[in-house]
Amino acid sequence: MSKDGSSMVYPTLLNHAAKWARKNSLWPMPYGTSCCGIELMSTLSSTYDLARFGAEVVRFSPRQCDMLIVAGTITTKMGPVLRTIYDQMLEPKWVIAMGACSSSGGIFDTYSVLQGIDEIMPVDVYVPGCPPIPEGLIHAILHLQKVIDQGLPRNTAEKPSYDEAINAMTYKKYVGPKSQYVVTESGVLPNR
Amino acid sequence: MVKEIQNKANEILQNTFASERKFSLDKVGEPILWANGPKDALHLIKKFQDHIDLKIDFLSDLTAYDNTDKKDGEGRFVVVIQLLSMQTFIRIRLKVLLKANEEMETLTNIWPAANWLEREVFDMYGIIFAGHPNLKRILMDERFHGHPLRKEYPYKQREPFSDNTKINLSNSTRGSSSHE
Numbered sequence: 001m002s003k004d005g006s007s008m009v010y011p012t013l014l015n016h017a018a019k020w021a022r023k024n025s026l027w028p029m030p031y032g033t034s035c036c037g038i039e040l041m042s043t044l045s046s047t048y049d050l051a052r053f054g055a056e057v058v059r060f061s062p063r064q065c066d067m068l069i070v071a072g073t074i075t076t077k078m079g080p081v082l083r084t085i086y087d088q089m090l091e092p093k094w095v096i097a098m099g100a101c102s103s104s105g106g107i108f109d110t111y112s113v114l115q116g117i118d119e120i121m122p123v124d125v126y127v128p129g130c131p132p133i134p135e136g137l138i139h140a141i142l143h144l145q146k147v148i149d150q151g152l153p154r155n156t157a158e159k160p161s162y163d164e165a166i167n168a169m170t171y172k173k174y175v176g177p178k179s180q181y182v183v184t185e186s187g188v189l190p191n192r
Numbered sequence: 193m194v195k196e197i198q199n200k201a202n203e204i205l206q207n208t209f210a211s212e213r214k215f216s217l218d219k220v221g222e223p224i225l226w227a228n229g230p231k232d233a234l235h236l237i238k239k240f241q242d243h244i245d246l247k248i249d250f251l252s253d254l255t256a257y258d259n260t261d262k263k264d265g266e267g268r269f270v271v272v273i274q275l276l277s278m279q280t281f282i283r284i285r286l287k288v289l290l291k292a293n294e295e296m297e298t299l300t301n302i303w304p305a306a307n308w309l310e311r312e313v314f315d316m317y318g319i320i321f322a323g324h325p326n327l328k329r330i331l332m333d334e335r336f337h338g339h340p341l342r343k344e345y346p347y348k349q350r351e352p353f354s355d356n357t358k359i360n361l362s363n364s365t366r367g368s369s370s371h372e
């Protein structure tokens with residue numbers, strides 16, 4: 001506080017405190033549809049113990065989560081369901097695409113499978129692997145904490161109306177442009 | 193023991209039903225009987241159920257395959273019906289060769305379990321089951337048009353739905369099922 005009563009230090013600290021609180025209490029919403037889901041369970045259970053990183057409170061209600069972990073194959077028929085869950089989550093929210101299937105369709109380059117969930121929602125971290133080992137997912141969450149710490153603007157998706165949402169098959173027009181930054185181990189780079 | 197009963201059943205099939213139908217045994221000694229069309233298949237199943245030695249009472253699977261290479265004769269699809277008796281443990285494989293626009297008879301009146309199996313065959317091959325109570329897609333999206341397990345369907349072809357195609361459940365029954 002300065003002498004005339006205006007605050008100087010406090011708001012910056014609050015900002016930092018909020019960021020610190022957010023990154024250390026990521027509540028995951030699991031969306032395990034196939035084999036990767038098993039690895040997700042393993043990550044959450046006692047051997048790997050995701051609780052050590054502050055992300056153990058798994059909520060099965062999208063209203064109470066801020067990190068959507070998509071672990072598994074997403075078919076085109078399931079796309080609208082997943083997108084509805086994403087839309088129901090409250091800001092701030094982040095998305096992790098776990099495994100080859102949710103990142104790019106994986107081995108299922110067929111008539112019924114979505115070629116990566118970034119067709120229907122913005123994704124923050126992609127985890128490679130088929131399935132990724134639990135360490136991979138933990139690394140992704142630690143990486144996400146770094147992303148949150150950077151405080152870079154997140155590309156938000158446009159929200160379709162209810163009618164559009166239940167009938168849409170592609171959400172391309174609601175996803176928005178790719179993010180301008182990539183957070184890497186060595187710092188923040190422009191996304192090319 | 194089961195093997196002997198099966199062999200006896202094979203003989204019965206050979207003697208009673210195989211006179212004007214194709215009949216063969218597969219590698220493990222189970223019988224394959226070709227019905228002369230859908231009506232005949234239904235008729236045969238009724239006969240199997242009533243037969244004192246066969247006592248067929250269980251539909252273990254119903255599926256189909258695309259006969260594009262004409263290996264099994266002039267016909268587009270082959271519907272395969274796997275039958276089992278829970279009393280004698282006899283297995284019978286009944287096959288029906290269908291022409292491109294021919295309709296299959298539904299088995300739902302005999303075994304309600306055929307309901308979903310027939311819907312799956314309809315979804316994947318577009319074979320219509322006459323008399324089915326609820327013939328609509330079971331695996332693919334209601335707005336999908338093709339029948340992906342037909343050999344001419346490019347297997348990487350995803351169907352783009354424009355964002356304003358409405359789901360219309362009432363129309364999807366037999367909706368996009370024209371045989372080309």
Ligand code: SF4
Nearest residue numbers: 035036099100101131
């Ligand atoms: S990426 Fe591999 S392990 Fe994960 S859901 Fe796909 S096929 Fe299964």
